[in-house]
Amino acid sequence: MFGIAIEIWVLVGLMIMAIMLLMAMLARLYRKAGPHEALVVYGFRGTRVVKGRGTVIFPMIENCRDLSLELMSFDVAPQQDLYTKQGVAVTVEAVAQIKVKSDTESILTAAEQFLTKSDQEREGLIRLVMEGHLRGIIGQLTVEEIVKQPEMVGDRMRSTCADDMNKMGLEVISFTIKEVKDKNEYISNMGKPDVARIKRDADVATAEAERDTAIRRALATREAAVARAQADQERVLAETLSLAKQAESQRDLEVKKAQYLEVTKKQQAQADKAYDIQTNVMQQQVVAEAVKVQQVEKEQQVKVQEAEILRREKELIATVLKGAEIERQRIETLAEAEKQRLTMEADGHASAIRAQGEAEAEIIFKKGEAEAKAMNVKAEAYQEYNQAAVIDKLFSGLPEIVRALAAPLANVDRITVVSTGNDGAAGLNKVTGDLTKMAAQVPALFETLSGMNLGEMLGKVRQIGDKTEKPPTPPSK
Numbered sequence: 463m464f465g466i467a468i469e470i471w472v473l474v475g476l477m478i479m480a481i482m483l484l485m486a487m488l489a490r491l492y493r494k495a496g497p498h499e500a501l502v503v504y505g506f507r508g509t510r511v512v513k514g515r516g517t518v519i520f521p522m523i524e525n526c527r528d529l530s531l532e533l534m535s536f537d538v539a540p541q542q543d544l545y546t547k548q549g550v551a552v553t554v555e556a557v558a559q560i561k562v563k564s565d566t567e568s569i570l571t572a573a574e575q576f577l578t579k580s581d582q583e584r585e586g587l588i589r590l591v592m593e594g595h596l597r598g599i600i601g602q603l604t605v606e607e608i609v610k611q612p613e614m615v616g617d618r619m620r621s622t623c624a625d626d627m628n629k630m631g632l633e634v635i636s637f638t639i640k641e642v643k644d645k646n647e648y649i650s651n652m653g654k655p656d657v658a659r660i661k662r663d664a665d666v667a668t669a670e671a672e673r674d675t676a677i678r679r680a681l682a683t684r685e686a687a688v689a690r691a692q693a694d695q696e697r698v699l700a701e702t703l704s705l706a707k708q709a710e711s712q713r714d715l716e717v718k719k720a721q722y723l724e725v726t727k728k729q730q731a732q733a734d735k736a737y738d739i740q741t742n743v744m745q746q747q748v749v750a751e752a753v754k755v756q757q758v759e760k761e762q763q764v765k766v767q768e769a770e771i772l773r774r775e776k777e778l779i780a781t782v783l784k785g786a787e788i789e790r791q792r793i794e795t796l797a798e799a800e801k802q803r804l805t806m807e808a809d810g811h812a813s814a815i816r817a818q819g820e821a822e823a824e825i826i827f828k829k830g831e832a833e834a835k836a837m838n839v840k841a842e843a844y845q846e847y848n849q850a851a852v853i854d855k856l857f858s859g860l861p862e863i864v865r866a867l868a869a870p871l872a873n874v875d876r877i878t879v880v881s882t883g884n885d886g887a888a889g890l891n892k893v894t895g896d897l898t899k900m901a902a903q904v905p906a907l908f909e910t911l912s913g914m915n916l917g918e919m920l921g922k923v924r925q926i927g928d929k930t931e932k933p934p935t936p937p938s939k
Contacts, residue, residue, distance in 0.1 A: 491518050493526055500529045500562075502573045511566045529573050533561045533635065536585050540593045543645075544600040546608065553643045554600060554608070556619075558592055559635040560627070572631030588632070595622045605648055612639040797827050 494516035495501040501512040505524030512526075519526050538558050543551035562572045576584045599618050600608065608615060619637040627633055642649065 488518070491520065492516055493519050495528075498530065498532050500531055500569050501526045502529055502569070502577065509570065511569050513564075513566075513569070527573070527577055529562065529569060529577060531562050531564065531569075533559055534585065534588075535559050536589060538589060538592045538596060538637075540597065544597055546600055547602060547604050550605050550644060550646065550648050552600070552605060552608065552649075553641075554596065555640045555642075556596065557636075557638050557640060558588075559637075560588060560632050561635060562631055563628075563633050568628075568631035568633075570631070571629070575630055588630075591626050592619070592623060592637075595619060595626075598622070605642075605644070606652065608639075608642055609649060609652070612642075615639055797829075800826055 493501060493512075495512045495514060497514060499513075501517065503510050503512055503517060503519065503524060503526045505520070507524065513531075517526075536558060537555065539553075539555040544554055545551055562569060576587075579587075596619060599615060599622060603615065616637040616639065620634045623634050623637075
């Protein structure tokens with residue numbers, strides 16, 4: 463069994479090797495054609511063209527060759543001069559683009575003619591054909607046509623070479639003339655007439671343009687001058703109208719100013735008169751108000767003096783009478799306290815000492831009582847002195863009161879007397895009469911301020927004078 467298994471494995475291995483060898487042989491026999499080439503296969507099955515796919519080439523009985531389908535570009539420049547229809551010798555350089563046609567018949571035709579030749583040999587054959595046709599076409603055309611219409615030369619070349627190219631399985635893709643030259647400077651001189659004509663036409667056009675410009679400039683200048691003149695006329699007319707209107711406006715303004723001045727003067731005169739009248743009225747009112755103010759000031763001064771008198775009176779009472787009363791009470795209190803003290807001390811001593819103490823206490827009490835009476839008499843004297851002092855102050859203040867009453871009149875710069883009577887001096891007599899009445903009211907003012915009758919106060923003064931001790935009369939010698 464083991465030997466049979468080995469044999470099977472050997473057979474399998476040999477079969478695999480045979481298959482691989484067969485596949486390798488087939489891979490070497492299989493040829494593929496790219497998109498830029500064609501395979502020309504020939505052998506026992508005849509000649510066939512393979513393009514864009516692959517095929518198996520059996521060895522010994524078949525063979526194949528590659529044929530390029532790529533574009534061939536080469537220069538077509540004959541060495542000899544080419545003569546035009548005019549007999550002018552020119553040298554033409556062109557570029558031709560040629561390729562093998564893609565159909566099977568053309569590929570087989572090209573393979574018959576060029577398959578055994580190199581690229582240089584193939585291009586040489588094609589160039590000879592192209593140069594021959596170019597020479598024939600140039601001989602049918604003039605230099606002007608060749609230079610000015612190179613596309614027409616290319617079209618003729620393609621149409622003329624088409625039959626010969628088809629016979630070789632080729633086609634002309636394009637034919638372009640690069641340069642056309644000549645040895646006699648025909649081409650360079652060919653453009654001179656046109657250049658001269660163009661220059662002449664340009665000069666003529668320039669002259670015509672300058673002429674038209676000058677004409678238009680002159681027309682524009684004339685129109686501008688006319689327009690300027692019209693504008694000046696309109697400006698002068700407008701200025702004249704404006705000056706006339708300004709004169710009319712100035713005239714109207716002067717008339718209105720005169721009217722306004724007349725009205726203003728009338729109103730000013732009326733206002734001045736009214737002002738004078740009102741000034742007189744106001745002055746009278748001011749005088750009346752000043753008198754009222756002086757009366758009020760006098761009344762206030764009287765009230766102030768009354769308050770001052772009351773304050774002085776209360777101050778004297780508080781300082782003199784109250785002091786005496788307090789001193790009396792103090793002495794009495796001290797005496798009473800001393801009496802009680804001595805009484806208490808006397809209670810602890812003998813009756814003789816008690817009696818002596820009572821006697822001493824009585825003496826002290828009498829002494830205090832006498833001092834208290836003296837103080838009362840002094841207080842009464844102070845009170846009488848207070849009244850006398852008040853009277854003295856009142857009499858001594860009479861000039862000041864009269865001066866204060868007359869002070870407002872001293873500040874009056876001018877007195878306007880308005881009299882309603884027939885006698886012109888009545889107003890002045892009224893002023894002096896008022897001053898006399900004011901002076902006559904002074905005693906009543908003193909009685910109002912002091913609260914006492916002036917006659918009674920003067921009587922008290924006489925009584926005080928009588929109480930004072932008269933100095934002894936010196937003895938007569």
